[in-house]
Amino acid sequence: MTGRRKGGPLGEMISPRPPRGIFGRGDFLSNIKKSLNYAFLIVGGAGGGFATLPPVDEPAWRRLAVLNVLPATDSFGYIMTASISATLAGQAPGLWPSAPGRTVCGLRFASVDGAAAGAESGDGAESGDGAESGERLLHQPVLLAEAMEYLAVRGGGVYLDGTLGEGGHTLRVLELSGPDGVALGIDRDPRSLAVARRRLEGYGGRAITVHGNYSDMADIAAAHGVAGVAGILLDLGFSSRQIQGGGYGISFQADEPLDMRYDTGGPSAADLVNGVDERELANLIYEFGEERRSRAIARAIVSGRPVATTGQLAGIVARAVGGPRRGRHPATRTFQALRIAVNEELHHLSKGLRAVPGLLAPGGRCVVISYHSLEDRIVKEWAEVQSAQCVCPPGLPVCVCEHQPTLRPVRRRVVRPAAAEVAANPRSRSARLRVVERI
Numbered sequence: 529m530t531g532r533r534k535g536g537p538l539g540e541m542i543s544p545r546p547p548r549g550i551f552g553r554g555d556f557l558s559n560i561k562k563s564l565n566y567a568f569l570i571v572g573g574a575g576g577g578f579a580t581l582p583p584v585d586e587p588a589w590r591r592l593a594v595l596n597v598l599p600a601t602d603s604f605g606y607i608m609t610a611s612i613s614a615t616l617a618g619q620a621p622g623l624w625p626s627a628p629g630r631t632v633c634g635l636r637f638a639s640v641d642g643a644a645a646g647a648e649s650g651d652g653a654e655s656g657d658g659a660e661s662g663e664r665l666l667h668q669p670v671l672l673a674e675a676m677e678y679l680a681v682r683g684g685g686v687y688l689d690g691t692l693g694e695g696g697h698t699l700r701v702l703e704l705s706g707p708d709g710v711a712l713g714i715d716r717d718p719r720s721l722a723v724a725r726r727r728l729e730g731y732g733g734r735a736i737t738v739h740g741n742y743s744d745m746a747d748i749a750a751a752h753g754v755a756g757v758a759g760i761l762l763d764l765g766f767s768s769r770q771i772q773g774g775g776y777g778i779s780f781q782a783d784e785p786l787d788m789r790y791d792t793g794g795p796s797a798a799d800l801v802n803g804v805d806e807r808e809l810a811n812l813i814y815e816f817g818e819e820r821r822s823r824a825i826a827r828a829i830v831s832g833r834p835v836a837t838t839g840q841l842a843g844i845v846a847r848a849v850g851g852p853r854r855g856r857h858p859a860t861r862t863f864q865a866l867r868i869a870v871n872e873e874l875h876h877l878s879k880g881l882r883a884v885p886g887l888l889a890p891g892g893r894c895v896v897i898s899y900h901s902l903e904d905r906i907v908k909e910w911a912e913v914q915s916a917q918c919v920c921p922p923g924l925p926v927c928v929c930e931h932q933p934t935l936r937p938v939r940r941r942v943v944r945p946a947a948a949e950v951a952a953n954p955r956s957r958s959a960r961l962r963v964v965e966r967i
């Protein structure tokens with residue numbers, strides 16, 4: 529058994545209400561049942577503690593959220609945090625790649641009293657589909673109130689959501705822009721789009737949903753007769769649905785065929801890790817994961833080929849670089865890098881942002897929520913350049929660029945989620961919102 533960490537992500541997750549304690553594996557289940565809001569478990573020591581935890585099948589316990597699994601201080605240790613506010617319906621497969629199939633995967637974690645449904649209704653999303661056939665709960669929109677505030681959503685406005693996901697933000701936009709506001713939602717992932725369509729169907733023609741890439745938003749908007757929009761939202765990256773399993777092969781949270789594509793088409797992550805040479809792989813992991821151990825990781829991956837599953841990849845990386853780093857799984861950065869590469873995320877972000885000024889009506893706003901520094905840097909630099917009076921290289925005695933700013937910053941600093949949101953939805957903890965306005 530390892531000790532509880534002070535501060536750090538775990539400290540944030542369990543605030544503001546403290547956990548009931550650190551439980552031995554024997555009393556985990558009974559304690560977790562008693563713990564209404566937060567519970568966490570630290571299991572460690574040689575052999576790990578999960579293996580002997582019994583499965584729980586009571587239906588009432590199906591929705592305990594497993595927010596994160598963090599390696600603890602020894603190589604067999606884990607810290608599992610659980611909260612009512614995020615969701616993991618049913619099984620939690622492959623939580624730790626070096627221990628696939630352990631009994632932990634058979635645990636049915638459950639929250640008490642439909643906590644996730646509460647979070648959904650608190651978000652103003654419709655109720656009822658939280659269960660999505662009882663299998664999976666919906667993605668919780670991040671920085672929802674802040675995004676609406678900075679988009680300044682108003683009745684009758686036309687809005688574009690380039691990353692529709694399961695429609696959480698767009699639902700609120702439609703609510704606030706009623707009775708006749710319009711939202712055009714775009715997503716690359718047909719499965720998320722299908723969920724969003726079901727959720728938005730009550731809005732009829734006010735909700736336009738398109739399978740596509742937001743980097744093509746100018747063409748998509750033109751094809752649907754949408755112009756002069758009052759607001760554009762980009763909530764970057766992936767949704768909870770996409771990391772919780774279900775075949776995306778995007779995360780070590782579920783042991784699945786390594787894929788990572790939001791959409792089909794184009795090479796998968798397995799094609800990438802098995803196909804490129806070691807040097808290229810190392811560069812990619814360094815560039816898109818900002819991973820300083822990229823060379824050691826690339827070497828280990830190449831000698832472990834063929835790599836077929838997320839669990840296998842996570843295990844290779846964990847063995848190559850050792851234990852947890854800053855409370856995160858050692859493969860976090862490698863997975864990020866591959867996902868960015870497979871989906872060409874930074875390319876699409878830059879291209880999408882270039883289209884923004886041409887789509888916005890004067891006074892229209894663009895809100896971008898990013899989740900890591902590579903994305904945020906691109907958004908920040910774009911906003912700076914678009915709002916600059918002059919973009920001449922430094923040192924020129926007079927301005928020769930004749931640059932015309934198209935945007936102005938609504939606020940210069942990023943908006944971060946409040947502690948309460950991070951506690952309720954740990955996925956939000958890295959979110960940074962930036963907002964600009966069309967001149």
Ligand SMILES: C[S@@+](CC[C@H](N)C(=O)[O-])C[C@H]1O[C@@H](n2cnc3c(N)ncnc32)[C@H](O)[C@@H]1O
Pocket residue numbers: 667668669670690691692693694695696697698714715716717720740741742743763764765766767790876877
């Ligand atoms: C964080 S989720 C958005 C969640 C959404 N705001 C909600 O409330 O449900 C990001 C979504 O963007 C989508 N996505 C990622 N890159 C994209 C791109 N280039 N074009 C369109 N959609 C993209 C992903 O498939 C995912 O559904």
